[in-house]
Amino acid sequence: MAHRSAGVGRTVTGGNRASRLGANLAPVLEIQGLEKTYRSRRRGVRRALDGFDMVVEEGQIHGFLGPNGSGKTTTLRTLLGLIKADGGRMMIFGEEVPAALPRVIRRIGAIVESPQFFPHFSAYDTLSLLADAGGVPQRRVMEVLELVGLAQRARDRVKSYSLGMKQRLAVASALLKEPKLLILDEPANGLDPGGIREMRNLLRDLADSGMTVVLSSHILAEVQLICDSVTIISKGRRVTAGPVAEVVARHSGTGLRVRLEAAADLPLAADVLTQAGAKVTVHSDHLMVDSVEKPAWVTRTLAARNLYVSELTPVTADLESVFLELTETMPVPGQHRQVDQSVVVGDATAGRWGE
């Protein structure tokens, strides 16, 4: 985005992130046992949220992840009072919503799903009307348009905007109130690579300034890069939550890719390692070995049985593989996964904070 405030555009150091993570902060947002069931004559009964829990602490950038149809948008809409929950409890800034929403909404900026604006209004008019409706000073309109890089196109009709520009406008509308909690549903949708990086920097700066950000996105590499913590939802239930590094470590761990000089020896090698206490997965041309403290142990154990390693590579799991594993949405060659085909977790309390 064209304009950068003091910190925008620089790379946020690990120190900033660490300070956000290290502080023992109060939850800004808490959801407990949220339930929502849709009933339709045509489509029958569908449980969109099935006892969903989520906690977001102050000053963090919190990733909210889940496959399509998992309940992310329903959660955010319920949180913002657009959808009525069938059960559960939601708190924002320590106040129960939706009852307290009129009181706390002034401190919340949000975009939910794809941005939709009146096509014949200009960006300036759109934000100016929202500012009037929310009692926000009109000077904020140009400030936020400047911040998201739309200042020079402010008077153009929204219908002439690209998807990325509409996305920027949506973010601008969410920032208009100078919120303490920013809820963004797919903010990078439609942005070009430069725009994604600018969005990342903007969000980091906002978090550094004390704003709490809840970010729903499918760009998992981006989430891993930017978020302090994550909640993953599947079929309306939380499948895991916690600081990003912990989630990745907890659910995938790190493994070793082992290749042998003779691929025919792979089954034998797998037996040897398994008997020695490792967790082994056999692939066509290599083994994946987990639960090993030192890579050298693999080399020694196999060499003792005259099996010689040609490659020993530590494989670090990323958020994407954790996500695919937890939601069981890993693509399978030759199969076409349907939208609702993701995992249902039996224990809704799995992966609570601090576990």
Place this chain on the structure above:
Amino acid sequence: MSLYKAELRRLGKRRVTRLTTLLGLLVLLGIAVGTFFSNQKIGPEEIAAAAREAEQAYQGTVDSILEERRRCEEARRTGVDAEQYPQDCSAIAPPTRESFPTEWYLPSTFEFRAEFESVLAGWALILALVAFVIGASFVGAEWSSGGMSNLLVWRPQRIQVLLTKLGALLTGLLGLTVLTGVAWFAAFWLIATLRGSTAGMTSGAWQSFILTGLRGVVLALVAGVVGFALASLGRNTALALGAAVAASIIGYVGVGVVLTIAEVQFVEAWQFTTYLDAWLQKKITLVDWNYCAQAVGECEPPEKDIVWQHSGVLLGAVVLITLGAALWFMRRRDVA
């Protein structure tokens, strides 16, 4: 107050508001201009010319009738084509001079007292149509564009948001109807002055026109509210317009056909257009002409009066039902 101000601004900025208003104003302007050019002031010259024309018409008719009587007598005498004429040719008698009054031959002139009532009803119906479209679009487009969802994220008080929008709409429509109403009175007073007559305008006549005008304003506001409520219920402008078209067809043609087949007395009493007429004309008298169809001798057909109070109750009920339903659903339904 800030939301009300924002909604009033939004209403004014909307393209549908501007285009529909412009279209309505153009139609009103067309009626005024057409009335101006199709009427003219009556003076001694016009009266003399009309008298001459009436006399010519009278003479022409007398001549042709006398010629016809002559042919009749000729036919009686010769027997050729005798069956085409009456037995007594003196039955073919020329009309009296009084049958050709001079007034019939006067050019069209706009008499304010006699004609403004119907012109005022035209203004009210056009404004009601404009108000319905603006009302429906004001909230319907907000729903279909996602604007309502955005707004509710800013102001999570659904009923307050909907009623504030309605308040802004009614303010705008009230301004539009009052301004055009005043302009309508002024324009036709001017037309009557230049192309007709303003004679006979007593305080009672003025009072009657002003009350009709006020009922016209109320009709436009009711149309705006109903359009708004229907579009809010269907969350779409097109749904409100479709409902209006369907209601018009069913409420007029459908009801008319079914009740006529069922031989119900005073079919018009079940058609909503009768109540629109009664609202604007103060009273409509329905006559059951079928009653005397089989009668022998003198027959007085029964009559039924529909007065503006009946229409008021109906309009009030429509507003209560549609707006009540819109508010109820706004409170209950999810904003998907």
